[in-house]
Amino acid sequence: MTESATPRTIQVDYLARVEGEGALFLEIRDQQVTDVKLKIFEPPRFFEAFLRGRDYREAPDITSRICGICPIAYQMGAIQAMEAILGLTVPEPLRLLRRLIYCGEWIESHVLHIYMLHAPDFLGFPDAIQLAKVAPEAVKRGLRLKKIGNTLMTVLGGREIHPINLKVGGFYRLPSRAELLALKPELEWALQAARETFEWVSGFDFPDFQRDYEYVALHHPQEYAIHEGHLHSSRGLAIAVSAFEDHFDEEHVPYSTALQGFRKGSTGPSAYFVGPLARFNLNFAQLSPSVQAAAESQGLHRGCHNPFQSILVRSLETWYAIEECLRLIAAYQPDSQTPAALSAPLRAGVGHGCTEAPRGICYHRYNIDESGQILEARIVPPTSQNQKIIEQDLWHFVPAHLDKSDEALQWACEQAIRNYDPCISCSTHFLQLQVDRG
Numbered sequence: 001m002t003e004s005a006t007p008r009t010i011q012v013d014y015l016a017r018v019e020g021e022g023a024l025f026l027e028i029r030d031q032q033v034t035d036v037k038l039k040i041f042e043p044p045r046f047f048e049a050f051l052r053g054r055d056y057r058e059a060p061d062i063t064s065r066i067c068g069i070c071p072i073a074y075q076m077g078a079i080q081a082m083e084a085i086l087g088l089t090v091p092e093p094l095r096l097l098r099r100l101i102y103c104g105e106w107i108e109s110h111v112l113h114i115y116m117l118h119a120p121d122f123l124g125f126p127d128a129i130q131l132a133k134v135a136p137e138a139v140k141r142g143l144r145l146k147k148i149g150n151t152l153m154t155v156l157g158g159r160e161i162h163p164i165n166l167k168v169g170g171f172y173r174l175p176s177r178a179e180l181l182a183l184k185p186e187l188e189w190a191l192q193a194a195r196e197t198f199e200w201v202s203g204f205d206f207p208d209f210q211r212d213y214e215y216v217a218l219h220h221p222q223e224y225a226i227h228e229g230h231l232h233s234s235r236g237l238a239i240a241v242s243a244f245e246d247h248f249d250e251e252h253v254p255y256s257t258a259l260q261g262f263r264k265g266s267t268g269p270s271a272y273f274v275g276p277l278a279r280f281n282l283n284f285a286q287l288s289p290s291v292q293a294a295a296e297s298q299g300l301h302r303g304c305h306n307p308f309q310s311i312l313v314r315s316l317e318t319w320y321a322i323e324e325c326l327r328l329i330a331a332y333q334p335d336s337q338t339p340a341a342l343s344a345p346l347r348a349g350v351g352h353g354c355t356e357a358p359r360g361i362c363y364h365r366y367n368i369d370e371s372g373q374i375l376e377a378r379i380v381p382p383t384s385q386n387q388k389i390i391e392q393d394l395w396h397f398v399p400a401h402l403d404k405s406d407e408a409l410q411w412a413c414e415q416a417i418r419n420y421d422p423c424i425s426c427s428t429h430f431l432q433l434q435v436d437r438g
Contacts, residue, residue, distance in 0.1 A: 010410050015417060017117040017127065019069060020424025024413060025255075026394070031402055036394045038387055038417065040258040040424050051377040056082050056368045057168055063364075063379065064162045067426045069112065071162050072105040072153070073357030074379070076227055077364035080353030082168045084242075085368060086344040093338050094170045095228075097156060100180075100328045101163070102227045102355070103321040104152025107190075108160075109358035110276075110314045110321075111149060113421045114197065115142025118311050121415040122204035138200060141193050145318070148183075148190050152325065155179055170341030180329045187326050194319035195294070201311050202298050207412075209397055210305045213389065214263065214270065215278035216248075218356050224286040224320060225279065227355045232282055233263075233272070241354040244363050248272075250384060258427040261385035271388035274360025275420060276313040277304055291320045307393060307419040314358075314421075346372050357382050359421050383427035386420050393419075 010026035021042040027035035047066055051059060059078040064071035076098065083090070090098075115138070116128040125131040132139040150160040155175055157163025165172050216237070218229035231239050231247075239247060250259035251269070262269035281303050284292070295301050295316055304313055353364040360382030367376040397416050401409055 008406065010406055010413065012410055012414060015414060015424075017120070017414075017418060018422050018424060019067075019426070020422075022422070022424040024394075024410075024417065026398065026409075026413060028398075028402065033395060033398045036391050036398070037255050038391050038394075040256040040387075040427060042257060042424055044257050045425075048377040048379060051366075051374050054374050056085075056366070056372045056374055059366065059374065059377070060166055060168065061162075061164065066379070066381070067357075067423055068161050069109050069423065070105055070357045070359070070362075070426075072102050072157070072166070073355050073362045074364075075163070075166050076102065076355045077353035077362050077379070078366070079166060079168050080228070080241075080355070081351035081364045081366045082353075082368070084351035084353065085349040085366070086168070086347065088169055088342055088344050090170055090342060091338055093332070093335060094341075096328050096331070097171065097174070098166075099223075099227055100325060100332075101153060101156040101166070103324045103328070104149045104156065106149070106226070106321040106358050107318055107325075108146050108149025108153065110318045111142055111146040111197075113358075114201065114311055114314055114318070115139060115146075117421065118314075118418055119201065119204075121411075121418060122201075122206075122311070141196065145190055145193050145197070148186050148322075151183065151186070155183065167341055169343055170339070172340065174334060174338075174340045177332055177334055180332055184326065184329060187322055187329070190322045191319070191326065194315065194322050198294055198312070198315040198319060201315050204311070206306060206308045207397075208306075209308055209393075209416075211393065211396060213273040213277075213305065215281050216263075216272045216274050216361065216385075217278040217282045218354060218361060219283055220286075224283050225356055231354065231361070234278075234282060241363070242352040244352065244354065244380075245365070245378075248363075248380070248385075250380065256387070258384050258387065258424070260387040261380060262388060271392050272385065273389050274382050274385050275310070276317055276358075276360075277307065277310050278360065279356060280304055280313045280316070287316070287320055288323050290323070291316050294319065307416070310419050310421075346370065359383060359423055359426075360385060381423070381426040383420070383422045383424060386422065387427070390417055390420055390422070 008028040012024040023039040025037040060075040063074035153160040158165040215234040218225035219232040220229035263272045348370040363380040365378045
């Protein structure tokens with residue numbers, strides 16, 4: 001057997017620079033990839049199970065604990081579902097405040113990923129601490145940008161981690177105009193910093209890797225979809241959020257504690273792609289002119305289908321979110337006639353919600369009885385939806401890199417996974433446990 005044909009096994013026991021705990025197994029025989037497994041071994045957390053029997057008003061605060069990086073995504077999905085059951089539609093000022101706090105979450109999450117988790121891959125550093133030794137100003141810029149997103153979460157949500165000010169029907173307390181205007185100077189600095197971020201990451205060297213993906217994202221007729229809309233795909237799907245389970249499902253694979261999402265089809269289940277690239281490719285025309293122009297300067301206006309370039313799209317979405325914050329703050333005029341929250345008579349029913357977490361669509365369904373008790377809950381987070389496509393990317397990516405050493409190949413595979421900014425902790429809370437004591 002020649003050296004090049006020597007069997008190789010790449011086993012990454014702990015994936016670095018991702019949220020949560022997971023592993024990668026890669027098997028190569030006779031210069032062919034014979035097995036790829038993205039293993040998620042973090043214990044399932046059974047959020048759906050312990051939501052059962054709780055009051056419907058508790059769902060937003062409980063689900064926010066699923067993720068400390070994107071709690072608004074979970075809160076907002078739960079709130080939407082409950083409001084659908086109660087027949088509530090919040091007035092425009094409250095809707096826009098929700099969009100504003102969601103922009104804060106996009107900023108802090110995208111910036112964390114760009115600067116601390118992903119950029120070191122392109123620049124050859126094991127972590128952001130080592131990067132800071134040679135590029136301190138870039139890292140300082142990233143930290144300041146992230147703090148701005150956190151501050152928005154605090155002002156609108158009551159605190160930056162697991163905010164407590166959102167509720168079914170609106171907010172517990174509305175911010176004053178002065179509180180929001182106080183954020184303007186830092187946001188104006190952030191706008192320039194976002195441009196610099198895009199210019200910085202545009203200089204990275206991106207592997208040439210593209211595949212034909214089915215992108216799935218929310219679409220809204222009037223705005224770049226963030227916190228509401230209908231579900232669209234790049235292969236013609238256009239459905240209401242309530243039809244999600246008619247077209248998508250999850251399955252358990254034996255080597256992972258997290259379910260893997262798939263798209264139902266006449267030819268069988270297929271993988272699909274959610275997150276920044278999906279939003280960008282489906283909703284590009286609704287980005288602001290300045291962001292579109294920046295994308296055009298890098299040829300991205302024709303579409304971006306290289307997951308390694310997702311860092312570019314995240315930086316563009318950060319730029320857009322900052323512009324949205326400034327626009328929404330400038331337009332905010334507290335109205336004494338607009339209550340902080342609406343209420344409606346309690347009734348039994350099934351409700352659905354879906355928002356665009358920084359990593360992709362986050363779907364919720366709840367069934368409540370006439371007393372407001374939750375009978376059933378289902379939550380499908382973005383990382384579980386992307387797991388199949390991550391594995392498929394590795395099957396296609398690795399063959400072109402078999403000449404690398406095991407260490408270099410491991411690095412390349414981990415970077416391919418980090419393209420998706422997977423939140424492994426988020427993905428491991430839904431698993432049906434069956435015990436056979438036969």
